[in-house]
Amino acid sequence: MLFLPFWSCYLPSCLTLYSTLWPITGKSTSNSSCGNPYYPRSKLNHAEEKQIKDEGVKNWLDDLQDFAYDVDDILDDFAYQELRLKLQKTRAQASTSKVQKLIPTCCTGGYFSPISFMFNAKMISKITAITDRLNSSNTRRSSLGLSEIMSQGATSKGKKPRLQPISLMDGAVDNNSDGVCVLSILGTGGMGKTTLAQLVYNDPSIKESFDHKSWVCVADDFDAVNITQTILRSLDADSRDENDLNLLQVKLKEKLSGKRFLLVLDDIWNESYSDWTILRAPFAAGTKIIVTTRLEKVSSNVDSVKAFYLDKLSHHDCLSIFAQHALKARSFAGHLQFKEIGENIVRRFNGLPLAAKAIGSLLRTVQDHSEWEKVYESEIWDLPEDPCGLIPALRLSYHYLPPHLKRCLAYCSIFPKDYEFEEEEIILLWRAEGFLQSKAKIQGKGLGKQYFQDLVAGSFFQRSSKDKSRFVMHDLMNDSAQLVAGEI
Structure with missing residues (x-):
């Protein structure tokens, strides 16, 4: 007779519950079961959208995330107990004693052993507590007004340390009297500042005009030591890391x-x-020196010889970019059924090329006119711009991602801005986190490749301008990933 552990009847329910939580938490499980989920994906979509405006909803989602991790721990306990029982059964079957064969396995360290009874009691207590928390969370959800709807940042930084005194004198006291020429490129987020700088940096004539060149993504952390180290490594790959800013700058001055x-x-x-x-x-x-920035004060501080202000794209140019990504065409001439709604959507972009690219990529495979209308009518367009410059179009493009891609993108918030990565590298990391488990025939590496290419097609990843075999996230896409990842 086969004795099943008491907790086997709980496992399907736990897996059903857990499989409904991972879209927000970024966690996943290798199994799933049928049945009505406690938190339908449509409700979580509503919560994700509403948390942007409601602090109470954000706190509820944070608690739900903690809850999901606790469920994850329980599933780990189940997996360990199952493995232990299988091992004991294998050992018992390997025994040659006829007397032992007459004794049921359950009585020799199996399901009815003291250890198993202790485990059962422990799990009953944990599952009861989890159920109470789930009911409480559901009550809070209702009080927050999270109704079912139909729909498909970064950790705070500590105080920056004061820069060390250095021995070198700065000659920029009189409008670039030291002979250094500084140009700045100014514009709002998503306007194309980095793209313009890349075009200049990679122009063939630049290689002929300069002995050395270096690219540094500064972003939020203006660390003079790190920036100087990066420049030195670009000049000499064998350069030894040094934390003394004065020594670093002396070395850099000598090399240049x-x-x-x-x-x-x-x-x-x-x-x-x-x-x-x-x-x-x-x-x-x-x-x-070429500086890209969104702040006019920065341009003034760096004593720019000339500042290039990037203006918004015209409606016609923005429409052309949108059509290229959404329809693989330069205009709507061959897709008249989408022309009116497409022009309405483009007016939402406010002349930002990144918005046209992101939403165009989102609608690339969507042939249903009603889905285009949903994008146009979304309340996310009416939200104010995030303090870090995250535009509504990027929030919207993330919002419409399927759950499995949401957690993969959120995981990429671990990378610093301008970090270049290979496809294989990301896939291995996703696989280690358990993100590439599915009932579909495609498994492991093949599934990871599909996920990666989906994010490339959605413009969340783009090829590096310096190395076509590597990829990079636009700094606003990185901000987007950090925003959705929260403080995980």
Whole structure:
């Protein structure tokens, strides 16, 4: 007779519950079962959209996330107990004693052993507590007004340490009297500042005009030591890391002596003039610096010889970009059924090329006119721009991702801005996290490749301009991933 452990009847319910939680938590499980989920995906979609405006909803989602991790621990306990019982059964069957064969396995360390009874009691207590928390969460959900609807940031940083004194003198006290030429590219997020800088940086004539060039993504953390180290490594791959800013800058000055050097500092936010003067101290005549920033004060601080202001795209140009990504065409001439709704959607972009690319990619395979209308009528368009510059179009493109891609994208918030990665690298990390488990025939690496290509097609990943075998996330896409990942 086969004795089944008491908890086997609970396992399908736990898996059903857990499989409804992973779209928010980023967690996953290798099994799933049928039945009505406690939190339908449509309700979670509603919560994800509503949390942007309601702090109470955000707190509820945070608690739900903690709850999902506790369920994950229970499933781990189940898996361990199952493995232990299988091992005991194998050992018992391997025994040659006829007397032992007459004794049921359950009485020799199996399901009715003292250890199993202790486990059963422990699991009853845990499942009871989980059920109570689930009921409480459901009550809170109702009080928050999270109704069922039909629909398909970063950890706070500590105080920045004060920069060390350096021995080098800064010559930029009189409008670039040190011979350093600084150009700045100004524009709002998603306007194409980085793209313009890349076009210049990779132009063939640049290679002929300079002895060395270096690209540094500065982003939120203006770390003079790290920036200087990055520049040194670009000049000498064998350069030893050093935390003393003065020594680093002396080395950099020596290497650049008499050389023509192009430096791109992408996405600067730091408005401190003193920090800038310390950073530029090693540079002298022959150095050209391109700075991209959203802040006019930054452009002023870096003593730009010229500032290039990127204006919004015209409606016609924005429509063309949108059509290229949504319809693989330069216009709506061959797709008149989408022309009116397409033009209405484009007016939502406010002239931002990144918005046209993101939403165009979102609708690339959508042939249902009503789905285009849903995108146009979404309340997300009416939300104010995030303090970090996250535009509504990116929130919307994330909102319509299927759950399995949402958790994969949220995981990528671990990468710093401008980090270049290979497809295989990301797939292996997703696989290690258990994100690539499915009932479908495609498994493991094949499933990961499909997920990766889906995110590339959605413009969440783009090929590096420096190495076509590698990929990178736009800084606003990175902000998007950090926002949805929260403080995980």
